[in-house]
Amino acid sequence: MRHIISINEVSTGEIDDILDRASAIEEGDFDPDALKGKILANLFFEPSTRTQMSFVSAMLRLGGKVINLGSIEASSIVKGETLADTIRVVSGYADSIVLRHPKEGAARLASEFSDVPVINAGDGAGQHPSQTLLDLFTIRQSMPLDGINVGFLGDLRYGRTAHSLASALSRYGVTIHTITPPGLELPPSLTHDLLDTGTKIVVHEHLEDIIADLDVLYVTRIQRERFPDPGAYASVAHGYRVTPETLADVSERFILMHPLPRVDEIDPAVDTMPCAQYFKQARNGVPVRMAMLQKVLL
Amino acid sequence: MKRKPEEGLLISPIRNGTVIDHIDGGEGLSVLRILGITGRTTESLSVATNVESRQMGKKDIVKIENRELLKKEVDRISLIAPKASINIIREFQVREKIGVEIPSEVIGVIRCPNPGCISNANEPIQSSFACQKRGYRCRYCDTLITRDIASYII
Numbered sequence: 361m362r363h364i365i366s367i368n369e370v371s372t373g374e375i376d377d378i379l380d381r382a383s384a385i386e387e388g389d390f391d392p393d394a395l396k397g398k399i400l401a402n403l404f405f406e407p408s409t410r411t412q413m414s415f416v417s418a419m420l421r422l423g424g425k426v427i428n429l430g431s432i433e434a435s436s437i438v439k440g441e442t443l444a445d446t447i448r449v450v451s452g453y454a455d456s457i458v459l460r461h462p463k464e465g466a467a468r469l470a471s472e473f474s475d476v477p478v479i480n481a482g483d484g485a486g487q488h489p490s491q492t493l494l495d496l497f498t499i500r501q502s503m504p505l506d507g508i509n510v511g512f513l514g515d516l517r518y519g520r521t522a523h524s525l526a527s528a529l530s531r532y533g534v535t536i537h538t539i540t541p542p543g544l545e546l547p548p549s550l551t552h553d554l555l556d557t558g559t560k561i562v563v564h565e566h567l568e569d570i571i572a573d574l575d576v577l578y579v580t581r582i583q584r585e586r587f588p589d590p591g592a593y594a595s596v597a598h599g600y601r602v603t604p605e606t607l608a609d610v611s612e613r614f615i616l617m618h619p620l621p622r623v624d625e626i627d628p629a630v631d632t633m634p635c636a637q638y639f640k641q642a643r644n645g646v647p648v649r650m651a652m653l654q655k656v657l658l
Numbered sequence: 659m660k661r662k663p664e665e666g667l668l669i670s671p672i673r674n675g676t677v678i679d680h681i682d683g684g685e686g687l688s689v690l691r692i693l694g695i696t697g698r699t700t701e702s703l704s705v706a707t708n709v710e711s712r713q714m715g716k717k718d719i720v721k722i723e724n725r726e727l728l729k730k731e732v733d734r735i736s737l738i739a740p741k742a743s744i745n746i747i748r749e750f751q752v753r754e755k756i757g758v759e760i761p762s763e764v765i766g767v768i769r770c771p772n773p774g775c776i777s778n779a780n781e782p783i784q785s786s787f788a789c790q791k792r793g794y795r796c797r798y799c800d801t802l803i804t805r806d807i808a809s810y811i812i
């Protein structure tokens with residue numbers, strides 16, 4: 361039985377396989393009855409419109425059906441049931457479980473109690489492998505992953521999507537460039553892990569110092585809660601905003617990504633530029649999740 | 659003039675029990691804590707701290723009367739005293755010598771420092787850490803403990 365809990369446990373061969381399958385799916389090359397008769401249980405203990413909807417869409421496009429938790433208030437969770445018990449019960453109702461939970465490690469726990477494959481759809485500040493796969497997929501649509509220069513802008517301390525993507529990219533011999541406000545740098549343990557793989561990390565103070573050399577710029581949201589007062593947030597956030605002027609000298613194959621939702625970090629005037637790939641990126645969630653569901657269910 | 663203190667001068671012999679030797683200097687009390695031995699224990703025990711040792715510079719020694727350590731307890735000791743040797747004493751003689759082994763996995767011994775980790779929630783699981791080059795990594799949330807491991811012991 362194949363769970364997908366952390367991108368770190370998915371081999372490079374498997375990643376390539378999932379991305380190749382997603383490419384084929386995107387071109388319409390898939391069996392719309394591939395998962396006919398299969399039921400997916402969507403267990404979202406935390407709101408997440410996009411991830412939840414794209415898993416539902418992926419399952420329906422492959423001919424499967426979806427059941428879900430309903431409202432948490434009405435469920436046995438409020439009666440104090442453990443996640444372990446919920447998983448034991450639900451794994452008797454479905455052929456696979458997609459789990460989003462506020463606690464780190466929840467999906468690992470679920471995999472220990474489930475009789476059916478578990479896909480982690482985000483566990484607190486932890487892993488979110490389907491996001492990482494769709495990020496890789498989006499880059500691969502524009503260029504091969506090997507040896508590229510990838511910039512990460514914004515909050516690299518708490519931004520889990522950036523963490524997972526950076527560690528996945530470390531398998532492809534990329535160079536990682538970071539541009540962060542003070543205090544929101546990459547956590548030291550992740551920096552060590554990345555350096556251990558031979559990945560080069562270059563820290564830049566300003567985006568304009570490196571933008572012309574980047575193949576990808578991955579923008580993450582800087583959260584207001586990380587700052588003591590609104591003034592401090594506003595002054596920092598302003599310096600990390602991407603505008604058409606910021607992107608004046610980018611390379612031909614350069615792409616701009618963002619896991620969405622975006623707030624102020626990308627000027628809407630950028631949306632129509634050819635390099636702006638974030639809406640495409642969000643759409644890629646469906647073919648990538650279709651490929652993942654096929655991987656665990658077939 | 660200074661004569662090296664003989665261990666025997668610091669601690670009198672025991673008839674039956676366990677001697678934990680070659681504990682890193684200053685970690686003797688942590689070893690007791692790992693074994694669940696607190697101030698209210700009924701065991702008769704002695705701790706010698708910062709004894710000079712030819713191999714280790716300074717070392718601690720713990721002697722516990724009338725208790726033979728279990729393998730599980732020995733493994734816990736490896737977390738803070740990887741060089742320790744455990745001597746089981748019967749009738750004043752060393753009858754068994756056990757070296758500690760660093761286990762590849764430490765289960766139910768240390769608490770994950772991440773309050774958001776599922777292993778700290780009310781779930782029917784034990785904490786679980788993989789022993790890695792840079793420290794102990796939580797199986798659930800990937801948090802890496804690199805120092806002061808003794809303070810996370812459950």
Ligand SMILES: Nc1ncnc2c1ncn2[C@@H]1O[C@H](COP(=O)(O)OP(=O)(O)O)[C@@H](O)[C@H]1O
Nearest residue numbers: 665670671672673677679721745747750751752
């Ligand atoms: N009967 C005893 N009572 C208390 N401590 C003892 C007793 N016998 C041995 N020890 C201690 O146990 C440790 C191991 O003893 P031994 O095997 O004789 O020496 P070593 O390991 O240094 O070669 C030493 O620290 C020694 O002082």
Ligand SMILES: [Mg+2]
Nearest residue numbers: 665679680711
């Ligand atoms: Mg000796």
Ligand SMILES: [Zn+2]
Nearest residue numbers: 770775796799
């Ligand atoms: Zn943990």
